[in-house]
Amino acid sequence: MSDTVSIPQPPWEGDALNQPFVKEKVKATAAKLFAKIASEYSYGTRIEAERELAGELNVTRTTIRQALEFLESYGIVARRPNSGTFVTFRRTAAAQDARSAVTHLLDVSTIAETASPFEMSVICSILEPEMVRLATLNLSARELAVLRKLLEEIEGIVADAERFAHLEKQFLMTIAEGTHIPLFVTMYGIVNEVRRQPHWCATRIQTLSPERILEGQKKLRSLYKALASRDIEGAVEFMKLLIASTQEDMIYSP
Incomplete structure (x- = not known):
């Protein structure tokens, strides 16, 4: 006690x-x-x-x-x-401290300037499969509802690459927060902040043709369905497919 x-x-x-x-x-x-x-x-x-x-x-x-x-x-x-x-309850202050730690303790812009697509692919390959594994166990019904709403917005996009990239980041960050582990949220927050940097956003947007947006929508739908059904192995596999697709886009982008 x-x-x-x-x-x-x-x-x-x-x-x-x-x-x-x-x-x-x-x-x-x-x-x-x-x-x-x-x-x-x-x-x-x-x-x-x-x-x-x-x-x-x-x-x-x-x-x-x-x-x-x-x-x-x-x-x-x-x-x-x-x-x-x-x-699975944590005090709000702890979660807020975890999210704000990135900006208070680290110069993310410097990290973003030196991080390469290869480095990002390595970090995402390590963090994101475990992220969805933990989230599958810990996401609340309300957090799943937030993911569902984000997914509906994502699936309404046809060719707006900038909006797709923005909502995709929100979708993945919501999954990270659904782990209910502030330290993990902090670590993934660093990845998310790097992705927010202008040159990273521009590179990602360049790769998002209407065809790639449609493919991304299907992968995110599959990931959401696995999370909602508490299918741990399915969620991990769909996350790995999403990682592979994003890595290919980033490495071979013009």
Whole structure:
């Protein structure tokens, strides 16, 4: 059990329009569970069984189960068949610190000026397969909904290479954040910041003909379907195909 800490506001408090519909008793139970998780558990630890939680909070196991489903939709816990329920919640400040660390601690523009397509291909080959492996396990229902919305925008593009490249970066960064590991988010954030540099963007955009955009859309759709179905091996394989395609474009670009 951790030392006394301030309890953050439950993420659904500011989300009245998009909350999953549950009874008030279930939401109240979810709030108690959230406070318990935020104050007593670290990331990745397993919480008590439903029976024990029901006894502690003086509610039925059905109410506990529905409250855990509610928490899972916000990425606070992840339930594993035959293994239990695990904490996937991290304080917002930690995630924000991870994302901002890139700009505060590193001169990304200098890295971008010296990074070669070969170096980027090596780094992406190392990071991105593991990224989707972790995300397949940890993405919440809400994060999958964000990916689905981004994918729909991507699939509406016919020839706008600049917009495709921009949304593709957002799609991949959302997957990185779906690992729920701030250190990994920081590392991938460096890759993403390099890709944002003008000469990297220009090189990528030059390769995106309407035909290549269509191929990219199909690969991203396949990757999303694997993530949504929790198909770890499928997600890794589709990510490797996407990496190979991007590497080929970057290395042989005019």
